[in-house]
Amino acid sequence: MRLVLLGAPGSGKGTQAARLKEYLQVPHISTGDLLRAEVAAGSALGLQAKEVMARGDLVSDEILLGMLRDRFSREDTKAGFILDGYPRNLAQAAALDELLRSLGQKFDAAVQLAVDNEQIVERLAGRAQAEGRADDAPEAVRKRLQVYDQQTAPVIEFYRQHGQLTVVEGVGTLDEVFTRIVEAIAPEKAVG
Numbered sequence: 370m371r372l373v374l375l376g377a378p379g380s381g382k383g384t385q386a387a388r389l390k391e392y393l394q395v396p397h398i399s400t401g402d403l404l405r406a407e408v409a410a411g412s413a414l415g416l417q418a419k420e421v422m423a424r425g426d427l428v429s430d431e432i433l434l435g436m437l438r439d440r441f442s443r444e445d446t447k448a449g450f451i452l453d454g455y456p457r458n459l460a461q462a463a464a465l466d467e468l469l470r471s472l473g474q475k476f477d478a479a480v481q482l483a484v485d486n487e488q489i490v491e492r493l494a495g496r497a498q499a500e501g502r503a504d505d506a507p508e509a510v511r512k513r514l515q516v517y518d519q520q521t522a523p524v525i526e527f528y529r530q531h532g533q534l535t536v537v538e539g540v541g542t543l544d545e546v547f548t549r550i551v552e553a554i555a556p557e558k559a560v561g
């Protein structure tokens with residue numbers, strides 16, 4: 370199965386993707402994780418991305434596409450994937466379409482985890498305390514939410530217009546949200 374997970378920062382994409390990975394037995398590709406690994410490794414790419422990420426801005430489309438091409442060239446993605454954190458703007462959505470077309474792959478669904486803004490702000494504040502991520506500082510959170518509204522929200526419309534969007538209520542326990550996702554994407558596997 371080939372899935373794209375959409376939703377605001379803090380909507381639970383990463384958590385649900387980790388579960389879906391086990392369930393569907395396909396790799397979880399988180400562009401945020403890929404970038405953080407580059408930063409941690411101190412690579413040239415990581416050095417370029419570090420400041421941008423700490424501010425809550427988007428890393429360049431070019432860097433992201435290069436990283437994604439690289440990741441999709443690996444054998445394990447043949448069986449499918451759960452893409453988390455990409456696409457984040459319309460140019461990336463078009464680039465992903467093009468990349469998949471060139472690989473002869475079509476994805477099954479874009480799943481939006483819908484969580485209202487108030488909840489998002491609360492969750493991100495909680496995560497800032499628990500994880501201490503640089504971009505969970507208040508200024509960066511505000512910036513990430515702004516970037517999300519301006520650049521990423523239109524991606525949801527893009528998939529809606531292409532008839533590929535599935536909206537899942539992202540509020541509830543982790544199990545509840547997980548069950549909703551599975552029911553939405555693979556009802557035949559959601560038994561029990």
Ligand code: ADP
Nearest residue numbers: 378379400401422425426427428433454455457
């Ligand atoms: P969150 O969704 O909680 O903001 P992520 O781990 O998905 O967290 O992303 C963290 C940061 O990594 C983003 O704020 C951005 O700077 C960078 N990033 C991740 N994915 C992309 C992308 N597709 N395009 C540009 N920048 C990205």
